Amino acid sequence: MELVILLLVIVGIIVFFEPLNGLYNRIIEKLAYKKFLAHEPFLHSIISKNIRFYKRLTVEEQHRFLFRTYIFRQSKRFHYIELEEIPEMSVLISAVAVQLTFGLERYKLNYFKNIFVLKDDYHYGLYSRPFQGHVDHSGIYLSWDNFMRGVQGLTANCNVGLHEMGHALTYVNFITQTEEDKHFKKEFKNFSKVARPIFESMQTGRRNILGDYAGTNYHEFWAVCVELFFENPIRFRHELPDLFAAMKKLLNQDPIVILNTNRIKASDFFEDYKMQKMSVN
């Protein structure tokens, strides 16, 4: 009898885990919503000044963006290494993560409890060249100076924050499998059908808008696609239309539509088409 009960409990956990987990998350978010409303003006004041993506959203979308940013920020421990904390740091880092996952259901990158903020380029492991950021089992690492250069659009086609969040997103979906987004996982297979041949052609010396660093390995290829998708979508779509379409479907959002909807001239946003050599990790 005990064995039957035990088996029923195990089956119950397996069958109901996903819906219960979803329900639990919704309750937590509902409880947090009231507190969020008190923080909303503070988040808006920082994000509206810095995140170009946010400025192009409708008022309703901005509200949702800020709520997700609030939840994401609350769920992380930020560590500041050799630099003094300012509120912009945790807010903008959270906002960049939310930008990437804005079209997805799951957005907390929940495996990562710790985010480390460093001042500038740093050395990691046995690598001889400096890092601007990286992701490993211990957390997400970002150098603040480089992060802000990406946010401000000072580095053509590069955005180290989006790049590292791209690594973190595949990490939680495929490596730890702790926050699997059904749509993302399913569409990643379709993305790879388009992306793999392009990546492989880069191994034979073919060059394209993604730049040499994207050819390093498939992880970097993906993270660079994320940067280009947001930082230079018009040229990305023009040069690699199938890959851009696959990204659009995968992330369930289209930065070009967001641009058009809000009637901002593309020329204001994409002033610099010059490729820069990628040096992020």
Ligand SMILES: [Zn+2]
């Ligand atoms: Zn990388």
